[in-house]
Amino acid sequence: MSETRRGRPTMNDVAAAAGVALKTVSRVVNNEPGVNASTAERVHAAIERLGYRRNDGARTLRRGRTASIGLVIEDVADPFYSGLSRAVEDIALDEGCLVFTGSSGEDPARERELVLAFCARRVDGLIIVPAGTDHDYLTPEVEAGIAVAFADRPPGAGPDADTVVCDNAGGARTGTEHLLAHGHRRIAFLADAPSIFTATERLRGYREALAAAGLPYDEGLVAMGRPDQARVLADLRRLLRLADPPTALFTGNGQITVATLRALAESAGPTPVGRASSAGPVAIVGFDDFEPADLLGITVIAQDPVGMGRAVAELLFRRLSGESGPPQRLELPTRLVVRGSGERPPA
Incomplete structure (x- = not known):
């Protein structure tokens, strides 16, 4: 002893x-x-x-494994990515694996830095939400035996790998069609930067819905950029001051929706006590659900971040268990959640 x-x-x-x-x-x-x-x-x-x-560390090292994976997302504080991260952690825990998580902040250089740092720590696999369009830097890591899967967005140039995305274009098409069905013909589109895959796909769905309704695409009704409050406020003021302003807004993600609601409230002045929604007279449908949306009565196109995290983690661990075959691409459905803000008729 x-x-x-x-x-x-x-x-x-x-x-x-x-x-x-x-x-x-x-x-x-x-x-x-x-x-x-x-x-x-x-x-x-x-x-x-x-x-x-x-001593699980010694045990797994004897098998040539470290029982760990790396997860690189846009922002760990974003509710969408926190749901995805928790689902990945749950699957990893069932597999006896630890998860190292880092936020890229939509910076391709930071994404690469995080990924290579995880590789230097000999993680068994990587789940990446791509910030950039060049993933050729992953080729040596994949050839060295690290398994890779992508979530939310497909990878750019580089090794092909399993990918899980949502039906971005289909969801945006559904949201725009919902506003059209309630009589709106001037629908503005506020979204993230056009360099981001999800933003361009949602713009495509918006345009497809307008075309199917026989309406022209008006670039003056489109505002895309970083989801910071000042940018959204400036774009919203420009839109509402048009000679023929929009009667409805389709917002491209949860951050944009929240920023838009704040901008509307700021433009309208103090919010009366007891108002059910801060959206004002303009109809709104937002892409992505978010926590206060039900209390504010905001109609949304809801994704399933937990389902996405679970699906991409399961694909990764199948590869780690030896499953071969061509890379898979899964596209998860979205759903319309009606709460009131998207059902207002034109003023």
Whole structure:
């Protein structure tokens, strides 16, 4: 027992305390058959008494694995990505794996820096929400045996890999059609930067809905850029001051929707107590659900970030378990959630 006092208890300490062979302790610790119930109970009691913990790091390294994966997302504080991250963690935990997470902030250089830092720590696999369009830097890592999967957006140039996205164009088409069905013909589109895959796909769905309704595409009704409050406020004021202003807004993600609601409230002045929504007289449908949307009565096109995280993690762990075959691309559906703001008729 002197070895136990010098440091962490070992399997030899447990074997001595339980009065069994080292192989018996190994079988109990690894849930292998061949140990009778009373002996297993004695081993478990010794483990509890000594505070023994299995060295999973050494165990996985002997198998050429580290039991860890890297997850690179846009922003860990974004509710969409927090839901995705939690789902990835849940799947990883079931697989006995740890997740290292980092935020790229939509910066391709930071994405690459995070990915290579995770690779330097010998993660077994990577899940990446791409910030850039060049992923050729991943080729040596993939050739070295690291599994890679992409979420929310497809990768740019570089190795092909499993990818899970949502039906961005279809969701935007549904949201725009919903506004058209309520009599709107001047529908503005406020979205993220056009360099982002999801933003351009949602713009495509918006344009397709207008075309199907026989309406022209008006670039003056489109405002795309970073989702910061000042930019959204400036664009919204420009839109509402047009000679023929929009009667409805389609907002391209949750951050844009929140920024738009704040901008509308700021433009309208103090919000009366008891108003059900801060959206004012303009109809709104937003892409992405967000926590206060139900309280504010905001109609949204809802994605499933938890489903996306679960799907991409399952694809990654299948690759880690040895599954081969061509890369898969999954496209998850969206759904319209009606709450009132998208059902207002034109003023």
